[in-house]
Amino acid sequence: MKPVIALVGRPNVGKSTLFNRLTRTRDALVANQPGLTRDRHYGIGRMGPKEYLVIDTGGLEPVAKEGIFAEMAKQSRQAIVESDLVLFIVDGRQGITPHDHVIAAELRKARREVILVVNKTEGLNHTVAASDFYELGLGEPETISASHGDGVRQLMDLACEKLPELPEDEEGGHRIKVAIAGRPNVGKSTMVNTLLGEERVIAFDMPGTTRDSIYIDFERNDKPYTLIDTAGLRKRGKVFESVEKFSVIKTLQAIEDANVVILMLDAQQEISDQDASIAGFIVETGRALVLAVNKWDSLDEYRKERIKTELNRKLVFLGFARLHFVSATKPFGIGAMMRSVDEAHAAAFAKLSTPKLTRLIQECVEHQQPPRKGIFRPKLRYAHQGGQNPPIVVVHGTALDAIPDSYKRFLEGQIRDRFNLAGTPLRVEFRSATNPFVKEK
Numbered sequence: 001m002k003p004v005i006a007l008v009g010r011p012n013v014g015k016s017t018l019f020n021r022l023t024r025t026r027d028a029l030v031a032n033q034p035g036l037t038r039d040r041h042y043g044i045g046r047m048g049p050k051e052y053l054v055i056d057t058g059g060l061e062p063v064a065k066e067g068i069f070a071e072m073a074k075q076s077r078q079a080i081v082e083s084d085l086v087l088f089i090v091d092g093r094q095g096i097t098p099h100d101h102v103i104a105a106e107l108r109k110a111r112r113e114v115i116l117v118v119n120k121t122e123g124l125n126h127t128v129a130a131s132d133f134y135e136l137g138l139g140e141p142e143t144i145s146a147s148h149g150d151g152v153r154q155l156m157d158l159a160c161e162k163l164p165e166l167p168e169d170e171e172g173g174h175r176i177k178v179a180i181a182g183r184p185n186v187g188k189s190t191m192v193n194t195l196l197g198e199e200r201v202i203a204f205d206m207p208g209t210t211r212d213s214i215y216i217d218f219e220r221n222d223k224p225y226t227l228i229d230t231a232g233l234r235k236r237g238k239v240f241e242s243v244e245k246f247s248v249i250k251t252l253q254a255i256e257d258a259n260v261v262i263l264m265l266d267a268q269q270e271i272s273d274q275d276a277s278i279a280g281f282i283v284e285t286g287r288a289l290v291l292a293v294n295k296w297d298s299l300d301e302y303r304k305e306r307i308k309t310e311l312n313r314k315l316v317f318l319g320f321a322r323l324h325f326v327s328a329t330k331p332f333g334i335g336a337m338m339r340s341v342d343e344a345h346a347a348a349f350a351k352l353s354t355p356k357l358t359r360l361i362q363e364c365v366e367h368q369q370p371p372r373k374g375i376f377r378p379k380l381r382y383a384h385q386g387g388q389n390p391p392i393v394v395v396h397g398t399a400l401d402a403i404p405d406s407y408k409r410f411l412e413g414q415i416r417d418r419f420n421l422a423g424t425p426l427r428v429e430f431r432s433a434t435n436p437f438v439k440e441k
Contacts, residue, residue: 002044003163004053006083008076008107010099011059013091014119018146019043019056022156041214047156052163055079060103077106085113085162087155088138092121092129096136104136113162116141117155122148175217176345179228179258181251181282183274186266187294191328192216192229195338220338228254255281259389260288260344260423262337267295267303267325271310279318286390288344288424289321292337296325320416322423344423348389352419357383361395364414373402390425400430 005022007015020026023043041056057079058072080086088107090100107114116138121129122145130141142158144151180188196218214229230251255261261282265275282289293307304325311323322340326333361383370378378399386392393415412426 002051002053003084004055004082005045005085005087005159005163006055006057006076006079007087007089008057008060008080009089009103010091010097013059013089014146015059015089016041016056018087018089018117018119018144018152019054021146021149021152022054042216045156047160050160050163052160055083060106080107080110080112083112084164085115085159086110087115087117087159089117089119090133090141092118092124092143096132100133100136104138107138114138115155115159115162118143119146121145122150126151175224175226176260176341177226177228177258178341179230179254179261179287180264181230181255181261181278182264183266183272183278184231186264187328188264189229191262191264191292191294191326191334192227194328194331194334195220195227223342228258230254252281255287256285258287259348260290260341262290262292262341263321265291265293265311267293267299267307271307271314273314276314279315283317283425286425286427288348288389289318290337290340290344290423291315291318291321291323292333293323293325294328297327297330297332320422320425340423347421348391348424350388350391350419350421352385352391352393352415354382354384356418357385357393357415360414360418361411364411368407368410370403370407373399376402378403386429387427390427391421392427392429394429394431396431396433398433400432403430 007019009015019041022045024045025043043054043056045052045054057076060073060076086107088103090096116133116136118130118133118141121143126143130143133141142151142155144155146152180191182188192214196216216227216229218225218227263275263279263282265271279289291311293311296304299307322344324333324337324340326337328334361380365380370380376399378397380395380397380400382397383393383395386394393411395411408428408430411428415421415428416426
């Protein structure tokens with residue numbers, strides 16, 4: 001296991017900015033707004049040959065007893081427990097605060113190695129900026145500017161000296177990236193916590209609790225996965241805050257980065273046009289898909305039948321995806337859902353034999369020829385696989401531009417049935433050979 005560094009401090013002291021600099025990414029959302037980061041966010045940093053995990057946390061508000069800030073504080077405390085080293089970040093421009101004293105006392109009780117980091121010191125006298133923070137009793141403060149990079153290299157040199165030695169890398173094979181997407185408050189974070197068996201992300205009865213896309217590695221039945229908890233996607237006309245706009249972008253990027261997407265629907269609400277819009281984006285990106293209707297345990301029989309009718313009417317274009325009725329809180333239906341994730345992943349990365357594809361195309365033509373266009377009839381000669389995730393089948397022949405969409409759907413259905421491609425979109429492309437006897441103008 002890589003050594004772990006946790007970034008801890010009050011809200012808006014620059015933890016996410018430092019996280020992005022240490023991991024050389026833009027994975028953590030950054031804005032001049034307190035409480036932007038809420039869940040624990042993991043990334044990999046490197047200093048020379050040494051690698052380490054970095055945990056970005058939400059602001060630690062020690063006095064919060066309930067509400068979202070109390071949940072954020074719980075996530076921060078869990079990060080401290082998981083860490084080998086804590087970087088306690090304070091604001092050099094604002095100076096020391098009573099909350100800094102309370103956090104320092106908590107860190108002493110946690111018995112973790114701590115480095116006190118005074119951030120936002122660009123343009124300041126470093127000695128003066130750090131002088132107030134000696135009274136926290138955590139040793140000599142290190143002054144940096146996370147946004148400009150000043151002092152970060154020296155800080156990490158010191159941090160790496162305090163970290164345990166990195167053992168041999170024991171990374172396993174290919175991890176299945178599973179993104180959980182849907183509208184706000186459908187139970188995505190609760191589902192993540194149920195799969196992990198711990199409160200890894202904040203699950204709170206308030207739409208918009210999750211703002212960032214959180215990547216979490218875990219194993220289930222000896223199979224490695226990476227879960228991606230995403231922010232809820234609302235209608236474009238209802239997205240006003242700049243932070244929420246960034247969250248939407250992060251969610252769309254997470255869907256594109258995933259191998260399989262679990263689209264969660266809320267059984268207590270009507271199947272909306274927004275659900276269909278999210279599903280359309282997933283299909284457009286070519287990602288394998290599993291449908292999960294959450295909160296199924298809370299419905300009566302009439303409501304269940306009505307939801308099934310709505311699914312057949314509004315999401316008819318998702319006929320290739322497995323459908324599961326689940327409850328993230330009970331829980332039930334989770335095992336079957338994850339088996340469908342495995343099935344969809346296998347279908348998305350299936351290898352399709354060229355001879356078998358060509359034989360199938362010939363059988364389809366014998367069963368039903370493509371319609372004529374004028375005096376010509378398209379001729380399908382052979383097929384081969386052109387890509388994976390999603391599977392792409394390229395059909396070669398002549399006059400294939402004249403093949404209608406209905407015949408293309410017929411071919412897609414035959415290929416899907418023959419090769420058992422359940423759970424993944426399938427793309428069929430036509431490539432017509434040029435006529436060598438036609439002179440170019």
